[in-house]
Amino acid sequence: MKTIQNILFLGMLLLFSLSSCGDNERESVDLSANVDIKSFSINGTQGVIDASKxxxxxxxxxxxxxxxxxxxxxxPEGAELSPASGTAIDYRYSDKTPIEYHVMNGNIYNKYKVIVKEIKAEITSFVIGSRTGIIDQEAKTVLIYVPDGSDITQLTPIVRYTDGATITPADGLAVDFSNSVTYTLSYLGNTFSYVVSVIIGNEPVLPLVIYNGEDIVPQWWTVGSAGDISSNFANPKSNALNSTPYCASIWRNPGDDDWTGGGLGGLNIDPTVYDHFTLLVWKEYAGDVQLEIQGDGADNQRLKVRYLGDALGEWQKLEFSLPEGHGLTKIHAILVAPQITGTKDDPNFLGHRMYWDQLIANPQ
Structure with missing residues (x-):
């Protein structure tokens, strides 16, 4: 009986000790620390801080x-910031992919998303009838083709431009395009001009950017046994072929299925117009890269191109072509497998991150 009493006593003592330890740990967690950014400025220009968002x-x-x-x-005093104040950052694409700043203090932190933009107004769409203008944002030009027989002395464009700006000639006003016309945007005390030219004839078919990691960033979904996927991963090696900061990426494990990668849906591509595709790929393992083209009118088309072993660890531009007589009438989805060649039986493949970028549909 005494033995049983001792065991009970020791059990109660142990529970009390564990309870006391938990209380002490809870008391050591400080949730009152300040993790708010007080001010944020670049070259003397103050940022607008939204504390709630x-x-x-x-x-x-x-x-x-x-x-x-x-x-x-x-x-705040005692807090830490990452990246640190004074760190040089590339903010060119922060309006699409904000730069994250983490403030840590004690046991808590805040994550701020920072957008840095240049004050500028842009024409984002210029439409006359069923024709859409080709806008060159660098050169500030708009080129639009109209059907044969059009009276270009009385055309009424529908223009879309930066919110808050004003435009002249006014949107919806009939304009004589016998010669090039300058459209001027006024925005936050600045003016921005575009030269608009109208040409009678058939409009050219231009390459169609499906994904580029910066301003055209649809979200990839995981395919096969891919554990994670990112549509905004840092470019592992900027060079002349791919100098942009972001790309898509997955981690490839040794035991992953051959068909492991990412997919994009919701596409509406005419394969009678666009019949070949280019893709930039970066990895450190030679092997076939595969695109699977899915759509209406025919079976899925699986296109393979070799990522060469003599340029490992470099961006390579691969071109994939639909075969003659493929039968597709509309493309709805494209899947990318950066390493369709199996790795399960390769003892030298320990797994690594693979990247792709600049998926472009090209006209015939």
Whole structure:
């Protein structure tokens, strides 16, 4: 009986000790620390901080190079910031992929999303009838083709442009396009001009960018046994072939299925117009890359191209062509497998990250 009493006593003592330890641990967790960014500025331009949404927006003067800017960030005493204040950052694509800043203090943290934009207004769409203009944002030009027989002295464009800007000639106004016409946007005290030219004739078919990681960023879904996928992964090696900062990426495990990668749906591509595709691929393992083209009118088309072993660890541009008589009438989805060649039986393949970028449909 005494033995049973001792066991009970020791059990109660152990429970009390564990309870006391848990209380002490809870008491050591500090949830009162301040993790708010107090100010955020770049070259003297103050950012607008939205404390409820944890966002910061900085509007830089027109002409600012956004590719290498350093921010001065004020945080509470005792807090830590990553990336640190004064770190040079490429903000060129932050309006699509905001830069994340983490403020850590004690046991808590905040994650802010920072968008840095140059003050500028743009024409984003220029339509006359059923024809859509070709806009060159660098050259500030719009080129639009209209059908034969069109009276170009009385055309009424539908123009879309930056919210908050004003435009002249006014949207919806009939305009004589016998000669090129300059459209001027006024925005936040600045003016931006586009030269619009109208040509009578058939419009050319231009390459169609399906994904590029920066401003055309549909979300890839995982295919096969891919454990994770990113549509905005950092470019592992910027070079002349691919100097943009973001790409798509998966981690390939040794035991993954051959058909492991990513897919894009919701496409509406005419394969009678676009019959070949280009894709940039970066990896450190030679083997076939496969595109699977899915759509109406025929079976899925699986197109393979070799990623060469003599240029491992470099961006390679691969071209995939639909075969003659493929039968597809509409393309709805494209799947990418960056390593269709099996790796399960290769003792030298330990798994690594693979990347692709710049998926483009090209006309015949």
């Amino acid at each position: 944890l966002t910061i927006t900085v509007m830089m003067p027109t002409g600012t190079d956004l590719s290498n800017l350093t921010a001065a960030v004020e945080i």
